[in-house]
Structures are given as structure tokens and as C-alpha cells.
Amino acid sequence: MQSDANIRFEGPEDRAQYRRPADRPGVEFYRARIRDHRFEAHSHEAYGLGVITDGLGRFRWRGGEHLAPQASLMLMNPADLHTGQSADAGCWAYHMVYLDEDLLPVYGGDRSWRFDAAVSGSPAQAQAVARCMRALWLAREPLAVDSLLLELVELIRPQARVQGRPAEAAGRFEPVLDFMRSQLDQPMSLEQLAAVAGLSPFHFLRSFRALHHATPQQVLMALRSFEAKRLLALGQAPAEVAAATGFSDQSHLTRSLLCRYGVTPAAYQRQLGLPGARRAR
Incomplete structure (x- = not known):
């Protein structure tokens, strides 16, 4: 069996980390700092709730090119196909929380929520989300995780719309x-x-x-x-x-x-x- 321990990003400054709370299936935390890597088209089959904490990102989503600057939200619907890379010579850093569709109502959302703009939000809103994301990454007690997820969904609520019947x-x-x-x-x-x-x-x-x-x-x-x-x-x-x-x-x-x-x-x-x-x- 071939080990993959030596297969890495092409850039020495590229980092990606994942964590899942032990008591909450369907929740995944992710943070990354990317300078050289280009993510190929992929999806997460979950709501992607994120914030850009540094740099400028570029990604392809719904057939168009989009920029994701520092202090903005990055929001993805389940199964949204997208790419990702840094848009300049510096590092692009961001935090994400992925929530299964069935879990969103548990934290006060609606599984018919959809995001029409992948990049949105005011700097003040982004800063509040970033604080919540940092706390979630560090949280180990189940009650703290659930409380912070409730806060996160409430912070994201202004960007969501309720989807009608599919076309x-x-x-x-x-x-x-x-x-x-x-x-x-x-x-x-x-x-x-x-x-x-x-x-x-x-x-x-x-x-x-x-x-x-x-x-x-x-x-x-x-x-x-x-x-x-x-x-x-x-x-x-x-x-x-x-x-x-x-x-x-x-x-x-x-x-x-x-x-x-x-x-x-x-x-x-x-x-x-x-x-x-x-x-x-």
C-alpha cells in the first residue's frame, strides 16, 4: 500500500486543517491559508458558512469568477460546485463551518435556505462571524459547540433566503x-x-x-x-x-x-x- 504522507500542497506556505466535534455528526470545521494551491472543482454536500480572515481569494461558482476579500463572508449551498485559489501574491486565509442540511433547523435556520451571493456581508458582520469561528475551532465542550453554532446561524441569517420550488x-x-x-x-x-x-x-x-x-x-x-x-x-x-x-x-x-x-x-x-x-x- 502506498503511503500518502509525502504528498503535499505544491507551496510550502499552504495549509489546510479539519476538525469535527465528537458529539455532533454532520458538523465539520475547516481553516486554511493558501498561497499557491489551486483547488479543483469540488462540493461539500452541506451548507458552507465561512469568513475570509486575510488576503484575497478567487473562485469559480455558478459559471462566473468571484473575488473573496478579507472581512467578507463566503457562503455556499449544498452541492454548490466551486474552485478556489489566492488572487494575488499573498496568502488567502479563511475559516469555514460545514453543516448538513438536516442540522440547519436544529440551530434556528431552515433547510430551504439558499445563498444567492457566494461573497457578501459587511466588515462588521464578517468580524463577528470570524470571532465565532475562532471560538468554535477551540471549543471542546459539547454545550459550547452547540451554543456557538446557534450564534453562527443567527449571524448568517440576513444573507439567506427561503427557496421556493426548484425550477x-x-x-x-x-x-x-x-x-x-x-x-x-x-x-x-x-x-x-x-x-x-x-x-x-x-x-x-x-x-x-x-x-x-x-x-x-x-x-x-x-x-x-x-x-x-x-x-x-x-x-x-x-x-x-x-x-x-x-x-x-x-x-x-x-x-x-x-x-x-x-x-x-x-x-x-x-x-x-x-x-x-x-x-x-
Whole structure:
């Protein structure tokens, strides 16, 4: 089995760290400081609530290029596909909290919330969110974590809107995404996915790309990578996770997670403090 301990970011100043509270499944904390790395298109299948604490970031989201400056909020909907990188010669630093859709109502939100602007908020609001994020990263007592998450959702509330019924085009492709999620370990063809959508293959290809601003293959790789990270968080061995999520081998999984999430399988499991995780630098 090939170790991934020596596979790192391309830049010595690039850092990414993950943490999960032990008593709250469906919550993940993340902080990063990035200068050289470019995150490939990925999603988190959860609400991404974040704040930029330093520098200037650039990312592609919903078919457009966006800048994320210091003292602004960065808010993502579940399954939003996006990239990420520093937009200048300095480091881009940010904190994120990822909340599963079903957990948002627990902390006073609504699982029909949607964010129309990925970058928003006033400097004062961003500073309040940053303070809350720093406290969450340090919190170890379950009551403190729950109280701070309640505060965070309340701080984010002004940026959210309640989503109505999905548009017909988006609804047509939901079964396709569900099919992808159910068959991650299997090879897929354009004809298969088009049949699920009830469209001819190339009509499906064009329509899917127009709606998701990504090809079916890009979305499939994002779904595979997210599911792999979820299984790793449950303590499954990287080689088993690679096989279960459609990667050709553990090295392929390692490259995918590093490109999309900034962490190798072994380092991710070590950061989460999982028993038996291999030591990774």
C-alpha cells in the first residue's frame, strides 16, 4: 500500500486543517491559508458558512469568477460546485463551518435556505462571524459547540433566503444526481445518465452543462471525492474507500482529495483524531 504522507500542497506556505466535534455528526470545521494551491472543482454536500480572515481569494461558482476579500463572508449551498485559489501574491486565509442540511433547523435556520451571493456581508458582520469561528475551532465542550453554532446561524441569517420550488430544469436533473450517488463505484456512460433524465445523450450533455456550469464527469468526480471524505471520517481504510467510491486505486483517491480539499486521506483521518490513522505530515 502506498503511503500518502509525502504528498503535499505544491507551496510550502499552504495549509489546510479539519476538525469535527465528537458529539455532533454532520458538523465539520475547516481553516486554511493558501498561497499557491489551486483547488479543483469540488462540493461539500452541506451548507458552507465561512469568513475570509486575510488576503484575497478567487473562485469559480455558478459559471462566473468571484473575488473573496478579507472581512467578507463566503457562503455556499449544498452541492454548490466551486474552485478556489489566492488572487494575488499573498496568502488567502479563511475559516469555514460545514453543516448538513438536516442540522440547519436544529440551530434556528431552515433547510430551504439558499445563498444567492457566494461573497457578501459587511466588515462588521464578517468580524463577528470570524470571532465565532475562532471560538468554535477551540471549543471542546459539547454545550459550547452547540451554543456557538446557534450564534453562527443567527449571524448568517440576513444573507439567506427561503427557496421556493426548484425550477423544472433543476428538478429534471435531480434523479441524475441521485443515480450518480448510488453508483459511485461503477463506470458511467453518457447514455446511462441521459436515459435517467429522459433526454437524448448530447441534449442531456449540453443541458446539464448549462445548468450546473460543469460537465457530468466533473460533477461525478466531485461527488466521488465528497463521499470518499465522508467514509474516511467514519474511520474506513483509504484503500477500501478508494474501491467503494470508484477511484482506480488509493493513489488516485489521494490526488483527488488533495486537489479538491487540500488534504490527503491519512492526514485527514489524523486531523480528526481517528483511532489507527497513519501518522501523516
